[in-house]
Structures are given as C-alpha cells and as structure tokens.
Amino acid sequence: MIKSATRIFLLVGVILFSITGNAQDKLLQILKSELQREYEQLRNADSNVYYISYRVDDITTYRVSATFGVVNAIDSSRVRVFTPSVRLGTYQLDNTHNMQFGNTSGRLALVDDETLIKLAIWKNTDAAYKNAAQIYEQLLTNKRVRVVEEDTAADFSAAKKEVYYDPPVHYAALKPDLLRVAEDLKAITKVFKQNPDLLTGSCNYEFKITRKYFVDTDGSEIIENATGVWLYIFGNTKADDGMELPLTKLYFAFEPARLPSRDSIIADAVIISEKLSKLRTAPLADPYVGPAILSGRASGVFFHEIFGHRLEGKRMKNEHDGQTFKNKIGTEVLPSFLSITMDPTAKQVNGVDVNGYYRFDDEGVMGQKVDVVENGILKNFLMTRTPINGVSGSNGHARTAPGGIPESRQSNLIVTGKTDKTEADLRSMLIEECKKQGKPFGYYFADVQGGFTNVGRTTPNAFNVIPTEVYRVYADGRPDELVRGVDLIGTPLSMFMRIAACSKEMDTFNGSCGAGSGWVPVSASSPAIFVDLIETQKKSKSSERPPVLPRPDLDHE
Template sequence: MKNYRHYVLLVLLLFTPLLPAQEQLLDVLSKEADRNLELLRQEEVPAYYISYRVYQNSDQTFSSQFGGSDTPVREESRMLHVIVRVGDVQLDNTHEVKGDFFGSQNEGQSILFPLSDDPEAIRLALWVATDKYYKNAVQRYKKVKANVAVSVEAEDKSPDFTKESAEVYIEKKLTLKDLKYDENEIERKLNKYTSLFLKNKDILSGDAFFRAGIQQMYFADTEGRKIFQNDASVRLGLNAYTIANDGMSLPLYVSYFGFKASDLPSDKKILADVAEMSDMLSQLKKAPVADSYTGPAILSSKATGVFFHEFFGHRVEGARMKLEGDAQTFKKKVSQSVLPGDMSVYFDPTLKEYKNTLLSGRYVFDDEGIRGQRVDVVDKGTLKSFLMSRTPIDGFLNSNGHGRGMIYYDPVTRQSNMIVETNNPFTPGELRAKLRDELKKQGKPYGYYFGEVSGGFTNTTRFDANAFNVTPLIVYRIYADGRPDELVRGVNLIGTPLSVFSQIMACGDDYEVFNGYCGAESGSIPVSCVAPTMLIKTVETQKSGKSTAQPPVLERPSVNF
C-alpha cells in the first residue's frame, strides 16, 4: 500500500504542468511581499504597503569607429527594487520634508538580485532588502512627522498614495533571439557606415553603434498585482563631429529605433544619412557664428518635439506639483487656455506607432504596476488634465499609469509618448511666407530656422528662474528679402516657457518622431515626442559656449578607397 501511494504521487507530479518561469518568480515575489507585510504590520511603526520590482536586462552592443569594429559587449543582469510604505495613505514616509532640498524622497532602494530562479535564494534576497528598506522608511517617516509638526500647513491636502484596482498580467517571455539580428551582418554594416566618415578630412570622430536589448519587468505587491512584461528594442546610432578653426566643437547625431532588427531603415537610407551628416559637418565648420537675437523663428518638427517635451511635458507631471518647492506652472490653470485654440496635446503609452513610425515610449504597465492610459492634457488649447502616478494631487486622486523610473529609483510621474497636434495646419511654404511677413512687421532683416537640436534643460523650481536652454545643432537664417538661407552656428535658444507658448503663431502639416531618453528624478527612461513644425512670433537666442581646444595640428592620414 505504501509503495502504491508513492507511485500515485509520482504520476501526479509527472502530469502536473509546471508554471512558466516568469509565473514562478512572480508567485515567490507575491507570497514574500504578503508574508513580510503581515510581520511588519505588527511593528511599532507599521508598514501598510510593499512592492517588489525586478528588472532583468539582456542586451548586446556592437560599435564601430572609422570602419573598424570594437569588441561587442554582452550583458545580463537582474536588479531588485523594494518599496516599503509606513504610516498610512494620508501621511507616509514619501511625504515631502519641507526645506530639505537635498534630502531625496526618491532614494535608490535597489540591490543585485539572483539570476537563477532558485526560490530559497530569492526569498533570502527579499528578506535582507525588505528589512533594510523598512528601517530606512521608519527613519524617514519620523523625519516627516517632525517636519509636519513644525511647518506651516501644506497647500496640497491630497493623500500620499492613491487607491487603485489590482491587475494580473503576464506576457510570454522573450529572448534576444526574438529580435532577429545577425551578429556578423551587424558588424559588417556598422563598418560600412563609419568607413564613409573617413572620406571627409574635416571629421575628427565618426562612429556608430547597434544595441539590441530586452528589459523584463516582474512586479508584485501586497495589493494583489502580478505583472510580467517585456520591453524589447533595437537602436542604431550615428555620431560624428568636427572642430571649427575658432575651437567650437560641432557634433551631429542620427538615431533609429525599432522593436526588432527588421524595423530599422534600409542600408540605402542609412548610407544617405551618413553622407548628409558628413557634408553638413564640413559646412558647419565654415559657417559664421550667429549673434544674439530676438524675433520670429520656425522650429522644425524635430525641434518642436524636443522643445515641448522639455518645457511643456515636465510641467504637467503631476507629482512635481505636490512639491511646494516646484513652480507649479500649470497646477491652477485647469480649464484655462494655455496654448493656441487649434492645438491639442496628449500622452499615450499604449501607442506602438504614430502614422507608421514606431514609438519608443510605449508600455502596457508602468513601474508601479498600473496600466498605462491615454491622457488628453490639452484639448483645443485648454488644459484638461495631468500625467499622474500613485502620488495624487488635489483634484487628481488616481494614477493614469505614468509612474516610471529606472530600477535604481522610486518611480515618479514621467512622460511616455507625447503627441502634439493641430487642426489648422499650414504647408512649409505658407509658414515661410508668414515668417517673412512677420519679419517685415518687426523690422527684422532675418529670422531663424531651427533644424536639428541636441536636447535642452529647464528649471521647474520656484527658487530660480524658470528659464530654458536648447542647444540647436543645425540653424539657418531666413532673410526677409528672399535671399538664400544661410547656415550659422553657435546658437542657443533661451527663454521662459509661458512666454514662448503664448507666441506660437502657426503649426505645419508635417510630423516627425523623436525617439530618445529622458533623464529626470527617477533616471533615464525611453520616451517619444511627436510634433509639427511651428512658427513662433518671438524667440530669444544667445551665443553658445565654445571650447578653447585647438583643431588638430597634424593632418589626418589619407585613406585609399
């Protein structure tokens, strides 16, 4: 009888389907979160919420310089991020400590995590991390309570944590093989691209890279969420620069994005872009330096996308507006006009593409385990809503799936796919005609066209000027009298956001997509910006800084092709 029971048990084990690896790990994370919370609820300062976020990164990078390959780099890692909230939803350890400008409420709470799925190793890692970060949470909570007791009453009376429904969502696990790239073919192509930079002696550095990566998020918390999703992508980038005779460094960049290798452009397209970069660098080296300027300008669709991301998008991230040190530019402007009436702005992480162009800011669930949602922030010029994480603000007490962050940081409200649209578009020729008309009205001999930009930065606090600074790479003067456009260099676009938004005169009928990374409080995250060309009545520029480095003394070696 005893042997018979063992036989039945063996048969049951053989025919019981094993859970997929991602579900097994989620099961351990979920059970340990519940077990640890039950114990920490009994402490003098009780915990009320725990979440575990695990990122598993698999990526491979190939690079080439001037036609020669560098050693490919292959990396595999797992990191654990722990959030322990103590107190209650109304007041917890994440609350702002007034006056503590250098004390972060976004402290990195991450550790290396076992790559194996051994349950015992995982439980031990969770135990050690949870104990450590619970103690950190208690210390900060005590600081919060002391600060609240001696500070003036907060302007924002909303709780510190939102209440949200829980979901279970599990995707099929992907590997790098699913990105379908051939290593030898990638190296050959990169060398072919960068070898073209050798033909131009003005170029001091010419390189390219290809990166294939999969970031897999495991998320479980004590509210019942269990999430597993893949973020698969490939990126190819071209970089080159030259130095003008006066020491000014002149870089150019081109990048491409896809979800798999076949999404990238053809060789013909990329080689044409390399040739265009090379020619433009030689032109920039000889171009005159622009003087400071105020007056009309046209921003290309690429420049507009970066501009709106930096100077509009960050000002509608809800969590910022809870901080009393933030300028809160738009917090009290809901239902008011903030842009021209023909313009609308929305953010939608559910979009994989826009007009057949892929978007890198897409995801299903954010880093707080909340499903990403479309948010119509501006409708026909009127401010309607904000991007929200699980940090609420007065009037907006729920997340719309925009809590994001690298594994090293607590998630905060961040952007996703930003789409800027107009219902009254103009052709490029019409925008130029409007620009020249405005130049004549203002008595200006020329305006500017900002083509490519490298990025920008802005300040959103109330303790300093809320100015912005954009660094354009390709800028042209457009003359009022119709003479040919003139390429210039050394221009920085500066100003204050509200003044520039009020100066938007017209939008174009073209759209381009910027797929890049945004760096802010919670680290670097992938985003997309889609916008049309824009005519602005008045912009301000200043001369950009320049290096004191001299161009090379030695002539670059000649290369035979």
Template sequence: MSLKSICTLLAIASAVAPAVVSASGAPSTPQPSALLDTMHTELNRAMDSLGKGDQQPHPYFISYEVADASSLNLVAQYGAIVTTSQGHRRVADVQVRIGSPALDNTHGDHRTSALTTINLPLTDDKEAIARSLWFATNRGYGKALDGYLKVKTETQVRAKEEDASPDFSVEKPTDSEAKAVAPLTADVEAWKTRLREISASFKPYKNIFFNYVALTASSETDYFTSSEGTRIANPYTTARLVVVARARADDGMDLFRVETFEADALDHLPDQKAVLEKLTALAKNLEALRTAPVTQPFNGPAILSGRASAVFFHEVLGHRLEGQRQRGDEEGQTFTKSLGKPILPDFLSVVDDPTIAALHGIPLNGHYSYDDEGQPAQRVELIQDGVLKTFLMSRLPIASVSTSNGHGRAQTGRMPAGRQGNLIVSSTKSVNDAELRKMLIEEAKKQGKPYGLFFEDISSGFAVTTRRSPQAFQVIPLVVYRVYVDGRPDELVRGVSIVGTPQAALNRILATGDRQEIFNGECGAESGSVPVSAVAPAMLVSEIETQRQAQGTTRPPILPPPGMDEEVK
C-alpha cells in the same frame, strides 16, 4: 537642490554601459511562473510578518519590481569595433511604505526612503531569489522606519504645506501575466561588419575628427507584484542604432551631428543603404557647419521644424504638466492653478499616449503597457483647444488630481514620478511648408527684421521647474538657417541656443505645418532616465530669443588624419 530635466536624442551612456554577464555566457529563458510566483510568495510572507510582535509599525504597502533583460551592446569608432558585450541581468526594486496613504515615510524630501535595489540570481533558483528579496525587504523596512520617524517629527515643527494631499493614491489591482520574451538572439558578426562600415564611412571627411557608432538591443520582461494584489509580467524588445560625428571650427567651436534609428527589434532597423545615405548627408552638413558664420543673439520670428517643435513642447510644456511639479515648496508650479484655463493658442491640443507603439510607421520610444507602479498605461488628454485639462500622474496625488493615470515612471533604482511618455501635439491651424515659410518672411518684414530663423534639427534641451531658479528653458539646435526677407538664399549658421520662459514662448505660436514629425530620445529627471517620444508639426512663432553657445578655444587637430598628409599644403 534645483531640479533640471535634461533630454537628448540618444542615450550614449546606456548604449555603452557593460552588461552583467552570466557565468555560462548566455542568458537562460525566463520563466514567468517561477520568478513571479517566488516574488509574490515572499512579498506576502513579509506583509504577514513585519511589524508583528516587536511593537514596530506594520507596512501598509510593499511592492517588488524586477527587470529581467538580455542585451547586446556594440560600439565602433574609426572603422573598428571598440566595445562588445552581451549579458543577462535581473534587478529588483523593493518598495516599502509605513504609515498610511495619507502620510507615510515618503513624504516631502523622503521619497527615496521607500526604495531598496538589489541584483537577483540569473537562474530560477526559488530559494536564492527568495533569500535575495528577503534581504532587500529587511533593509528596506529599516530605511522606511527611519524615514517615517523623520516625517512625523518634521510635520510637528514645519508650517502647513500648500498642498496637503496624501502621499499615495488608492488604485485597483491589476492582473496581467503575459508570456516572458525569449532571450535576445542576434547575428553579432554581421552587425560588427555593419558597424565597421558605418564608422568607416566618415574617413573621407578629414575635418570630422571623431565618430561613434553604437548598437544596443534588449529583450526584457518586467515583473511587478504588490501587497494590493497587482501581479504583472510585461515583455518588450527594443533596438537602437546611434551615430555621432564631431568636428571643430577654426575658431574653436565644437560641432556635432547625431542620427538615431529606432525599432522594436534588430531585424526592423533600416537597411545599410538607407543608413549610409543619411550619414553622407550628415557628414556633408557637418563639414559645412565648420565654415558657417556664428550667429548673433536674435529676437524675432522663427520656424521650428517638426523635430525641433517636438523638443520644444517636451521641454517648455511637458515637464510643467508632470504631476509632482504641482506640489512641494520647491516647485515653481507654472500651471498648477490653470486647470480649465487656456495656456496655448486655441488651435493646439496635446495628449500623452504611451499606448501607441508606432506612428507613421516609426516606433515610439515612449511606448509602454504598464508604468513602474503597476498601473496600465493610459491616453491622457492634457490640453484641448488650448485649455489645460489635467496633469501626468503617478500615484503621488495632488490637490486637483487624486489618482494615477498610468504615468508613474522610473529608471531601475529610482522612485517613480509622473513623467512623459508619448507627447503628441495636434493643430487645427496648419499650412503646407511653402505657406509656412511665406508667413515667416511676412512676419519678419512686419517686425523690420532682415531675416527669420529656421531650426531644422535639435540635439537636446533642459527645463528648470523649481521656484528658486528662473522658470526658464534652453534648447540646443544643431542645424539653423537664416531665411532672408530680400530673397537671398538661406544661410547656414552655427552657435545658436534657444532660451526663454514658458508662458511667453507658448503664446507666440502663430501657425503650424501640416505634417507631424517625431523626436525619440531619453529624458533624465528625478526618477532617472526614461525613454520618451514627442510628436509635433513644424510651428511658426512670432518671437523667439536666441543666445550664443559657448565658443571653445581648442584648435582643430593640428596633425592631419592618417593617409591624408598629402593633402596638406
């Protein structure tokens, strides 16, 4: 199966997913000692008992990870609240490995044989928690036995692998038990009033036929313990406001705009005035897009704004620097053999640093203190002056890197893999916006093009990294302008999709802007959906290829919105 990695500016699905509500209707205050102590005791009992006396192999590694979260979800449409939920959940991932770090039940296509997921009691009932973990561990041990048998059989009949690295790295245990975060508190009625006003702000725009406003907030403490001796309690809080508006052009093309507001707590989200000002500009732009001309396929110079550039680097480069993509018969391994070699222009450097919580006063989605394998988050220098230095590593080794660098990440219920956190691009060849625009026009003239393109805002993208498919990427812009070389005003266009192949695209960067901008979003890949950030300056590329997006055939709404009938002529 080919692997796609799809990233979006918002996680709408998670924003509206119903939370598990406790019987009392309110979460209890988590007690790290009770929950973590029970996890630790039951894990040690399992390690001491499994595989003894029944001639079955003894597990060499077991870990328990528990996400204990209280949450709030509110959704408004057309000026009214349509979804409201508050809840408390505890979910445990139990990982069991049989064999040895050199070869175990997770080898090759059997990664998921190590993992079992189960809901835990919401109260600190030690006996009930222990019973739940016992049940999940027994089930996980059975899965691991079956997986290990298949792995041993396959290693005898398959050809030698290109990368014979171990299946698990040896790491030092970590002990960091922070105080659990308090349950989420919020003035729910006040937030309902705000969301109703935000959603109602689109009513004057008759061509915006759909709007969606979602508020999500959570207070979560993640607990991790392993048979190696790691013991972690890691608290954090998040808040996000997502606004989506949709319209449709007369020719049937669907158009949408998205605005997201991120913070580490509800009280730190922007005030209502700032939100409404941004949404007014968004609505006017969406109305203008309806009548903008549809662009034709283009191959020429372009500027990507900082946000567009950030998505570009996340998709085109970041995914190909994730460790697991450097091994396996299915992976394209674009840069596997490029360590110590230039893969970017020498004025560009790239790091991934999940230890940074905010940049320029803006919270970063990809921040975390410990990854989902209990490893401390680390700043990783990926590319220095254009030269590739290393990869983003989980505890799955590769030929060139044998240990984790704190990037083993996963959604609850998935096996961790090397993933991006905060990908940050810096440049030593930067100019101001006016100079960058001047360079764009000069490059277009040199190529005999009537215009260059300016990509102002981006929605999403995907990257294909498997060798059975073309090593390609696609990025979906939302706001694109033609910048004419003859001095005509910039022209808004629609229906643009950026496509290309990574090595060609990365080597066409000519210069960058002098201000970094931030993309916050969710990224989905084999280890599930994880929060990410990408930070980059605007960049000028000598050549970028675009194609037309799907046209669509459905007409805009025939019946005008309620209250606007008098405007119909």
C-alpha cells in the same frame, strides 16, 4: 473600442501564461511568496507598515560599436535589478511625504536559485524598511513644528488590482546576428573616415530585451515584455575658434527588422558628413530676437522640455517646484489651434515606432492615454498614485529607470493642430513677419540634440533647447544660410503665447529623458510651428584649438 481590445489582449495573456508561464517562470512565484512573508513579519514588528511592492527589471542588452570603419566592441550583458518599496503610515501621510523616498535597489541572481534570490530580496527589503521607518519618524517630528503645507492631498491612493502575464521570452530566437550588425556598422562609419574634417565618426547599435515583474500587497501581479533597438550615428568636428560641432541621427524600432536598410543609413551618414564640413566654416550667429520656424522634430523637443515637464503631477507636491500650471486646469495655456496628448498605449505615430510605449507603469497601473490640452485649454496632468489638490487617481504615468523611484513622467507626447498650412506656408509667414519687424532674416531650426528646463522656484523658470542645425532665412530672397553657435532660450509662459501657426505635417523625435527618476524612453511628435518672436544666445565653446596633428588614419594614406 480600445478598452475592449485591451481586455481581449489581457485575457489572451492570462491564457498563455496558464499554459507556459507557471512551468517556466519561477521568479514570479518567488517574488510573491517572499512578498507575503516579508509583509506579514514586518507588520507584526511594526504596525505602521501598510504597503509593499516589488519590482524587477530583467534586462538583456546586445551592443556593437564602430568608429571610422573599425569595430570597437561587440558585447552583451544581462542584469536583474530588484527594487522594493515599503510604505509606513497611512494613505494620507507616509514616509514618501514631499518625495522623501530613499533608494534601496539591488541585484538578483541570474539563475532561478530560490535561496539566492530570497536572500537578496530579504536583504534589500530589510534595508528599505529601515530607511522608510527612519524617514517616517522624522516626518512625524517635523509636522509638529512646520507651517501648514500648500498641498494637503494624500501621499498615496488606491489603484485597481492588475493581473497580467506576458509569455516567457525566447532569448535565442530574439538574439541578433551581431557579426552581421558589425559589418553594417563598419560600412556606415567608413563614410566618416573619408572626411578629414571629422574628429569622430561613429555608429552604435543597442538591442535591449526587458522582462519586467511587479507584485504588491494589493494583489497585483504583472509580467510585461518589451524590446527596443537603437542605431545611433554620430559625427563631430571643431571650428577654428574651438567650438565643438556635433551632428547625430537616431533610429529606433521595436524590432531590428524595422530599422532602415544599411544603404539608407549610409546615405544619411554622407549627408551628416557633408553638413559637418559646412558647419566648420559657417558664420557664428549673434544673439537674436525675432521670428522663427521650428521643424517637427525641433518643436517636439520644445514641447517635451518646456511644456511636458510642467504637467508632471507628482513634482507639484514639492513646495520648491515652480508649479507653473497647478491651478490652471480649465484655462488657456496654448493657442486654441493646438492640442496635446500623452499616450503610452501608442506603438506608432504616423507609422513610426515610438519609444514611450508601455502597458503598465512602474506602480503597476495600466498606462492610459491622457488628453492634457484640448484646443489650448489645460485639462489634466500626468499622475502617479500620489494625488495633488484637485487631481486624484493615477493615469499610469509613474515611471523610473531600473532601480529608481517612480515619479510622474512623460510617455509619447503627441501635438496636433487645427490647420491646413504646409511648411512652405509657414516659411511665407516667416518672411512676412521679418519684413513687418524690420528683421533681415528669421531662423529655421531644422534639428536639435535635446534641451533642458528649470522648474524650481529658486531659479528662473527658463529653458534652453540645443539646436544642431540652424539656418537663416532671408527676407530678401537670398538662399538660406547655415549658421552655428545658436541656443534657443526663453521663459515658458511668454513663449507659448508667441506660437502663431503650425503645419499639417508631423515629425517624431525618439529619445530618452533623464529628469527626476532617471533615464526613461520617450518620444515627442509634433507639427512644425511658426513663432513670431524667439530669443537666442551664443552657445558655449571650448578654448582649445583644433588638433594640430592630422588623424593617424589619414596620415598613413
């Protein structure tokens, strides 16, 4: 059913383009004609050239920011980022071998002046070819003196030719009312101004309109539109011992009208302000080993950082990668009650807009839903057009920031569990496990700001999830206690097997991931999980004292 609906949508897109696109979108025609010209001439000059693609990210951004009830900036920008990809050699061995791609992106004129655009395309394609030719010659030399590599799969693979056109963007209709947005941000950040404990209390708004173009020598022609709006409230304070204490809340939607109301966001700002004051005087946590609960948002980040990055297929071509799961397809890698899907075709999860949605990836392959883990068993990896031993063919997960080189990246991570447990049930399990282990308390990780993980062979394959809101849950029934200075750490394989249960409720973390090929939009949706053994360490802190002088806005009141 999903595939049929997709075909219908594609057909509608083709019809729309035939009516309006050819008359209005000159850039695609310029890209196609210049691609053909450059390819023919480079092939005549060097028969090793076998594939070229052109990618353009045409991005218009509107921004508003405010701090403590005052607007800092209202601005807008537009940029066209052009990225050529030139491959020399064969599908089996080319200049990208072992990810030795050089970055040769540039900028195109914002007006559709054919001469200006063609000159920029020519200049950047020439640079991309020279870079690729140099790398290819070095690879041929190195192959003669190096041992046989672990992964003998090809460097590139064929993909289905795709033809898809979104209709032209109506920028005037999409432009937000920035003055109204500014008034909203002033009202939101006035909440922070009223709290003398805060060093910063800000709100940022960003609405982005992206029109992406992709053409290649295999015949694909794609134009895809995307919109997304972020509203980000942020406050921070400092404890007397110098520890920085930030709290944030992020809102994402595809359209500004889908953001929460101003009153709802103001209510969230009040909660953040109150929590920051409590964090200033909260006890500093010591290193800990014992049971814990991770909320849905916290566990979503946990699975993204610790599990998802180890499913990214292209990185496994690199012999310096830890390749945690490369030879584990068909084996148990998570408890049998958990399954994980990566789904770029999903625009919402449980009614929430999710940031990792797209139709086509950055190699011109249609995004596909991939069931990577079913009932704890590893089934698949996230693949680009670069195969690895045992897994070939892209499943539409080649992604990059504008101007970057596509790598295997996550999209919308969705964790599901076979369970009827509520979060209250997990809390009861936590208290029972504390008593069993002789621990006076366990931890509840309510929210996180992100995390990172090491996946290389030369460093320990460890992770660090960075919580912002953590509570001690006491086994003797005392009220939960907010604490500060906690980092959740560990090694992945041991941690996965400590997951003992999950809730039936799910929450979503929308964000951006900066691994490998730059910042790309992602989301992670997960139930809360109960882990019978986790490890924490103390968070690093500044040695600087809190400000001696009061904030000037408070000093004059």
